Amino acid sequence: MPQPILIVLHQEGSTPGRIGQALQRRGYELDIRRPVLGEPLPTTLRAHAGAVIFGGPQSANDEHDYIRREIDWINVPLKENAPFLGVCLGAQQMVKTLGGQVRPHPEGCAEVGYYPLRATESGRRMMDWPGMVYQWHREGFDVPKEAELLASGDMFENQAFRVGTCAFGVQFHAELTLAMMHRWTVRGAARMDMPGAQRRRDHFEGRSVFDPDIRRWLEDFLDLWLRADPRRHAQAAG
Incomplete structure (x- = not known):
């Protein structure tokens, strides 16, 4: 059996969505931790095949102790060269770990719904990307000097990046299930009143058109x- 994947969530009722489902189909168990509830993170990833930090209502700029601990903890996969994926808040936290900035849109806009995505040349060499992705955020980030930009957008330019061979950050939500869309658009209805956000019905109409490409990309x-895990390659060589 492969080692488990560490999953970091930011609310009691949150789930890893399609990312968790896809990992389980590949035979990985999920080691789910919620530091917001006081659960600790491992001091090493030697017993894990990788780690994913998901999004949440928090900001990477929040002063909560668990947010600062998560930002510091991301140094563990980066230093151990272990597969790491940051989704939305998780990507912004990795930017903070690397010394970059996370900030609101200068005009107070938010991406809430489906928005265009453009792969950079580096991103296109890596894989095919969807042309539209699902977003739920009002802050964006700089690309740290150590990182390679893989995809960009219009309202928030930086959308996906890579650090080294197996650490990635993405601003968008490929993990979204239909049930999650129902929850988010009900509980977060106020976000859809922000400048740049889309109406609730547009979310569901967009899903019927754009979700197959996002699912294939994921x-x-x-x-x-x-x-891309270099630790696995080293073990095979040994």
Whole structure:
């Protein structure tokens, strides 16, 4: 059996969505931790095949102790060269770990709904990307000097990046299930009143058009992400 994947969530009722489902189909158990509830993170990832930090209502700029601990903890996968994926808040936390800035849109805009995505040349060499992705955020980030930009957008330019061979950050939510969309658009209804956000019905109409490409991207990305683990290659060589 492969080692488990560490999953970091930011609310009691949150789930890893399609990312968790896809990892389980590949035979990985999920080691789910919620530091917001006081659960600790491991001091090393030697017993894990990788780690994913998901999004949440928090900001990477919050002064909560558990947010600062998560930002510091991301140094563990980076130093151990272990597969790491940050989704939305998780990506912004990795930016903070690397000394970059996370900030609101200068005009107070938010991406809530489906928005265009453009792969950079580096991103296109890596894989095929969807042309539209699901977003739920009002802050964006700089790309740290150690990182390679893989995809960009219009309202928030930086959308996906890579650090080294197997640490990635993505601003968008490929993990979104239909049940999650129902929950988010009900509980977070106020976000849809922000400048740039889309109406609730547009979310569901967009899903029927754009979700198949996002689902294909996620399956291909997870295979690429897990294959990129240099620790596995070192063990095979040994």
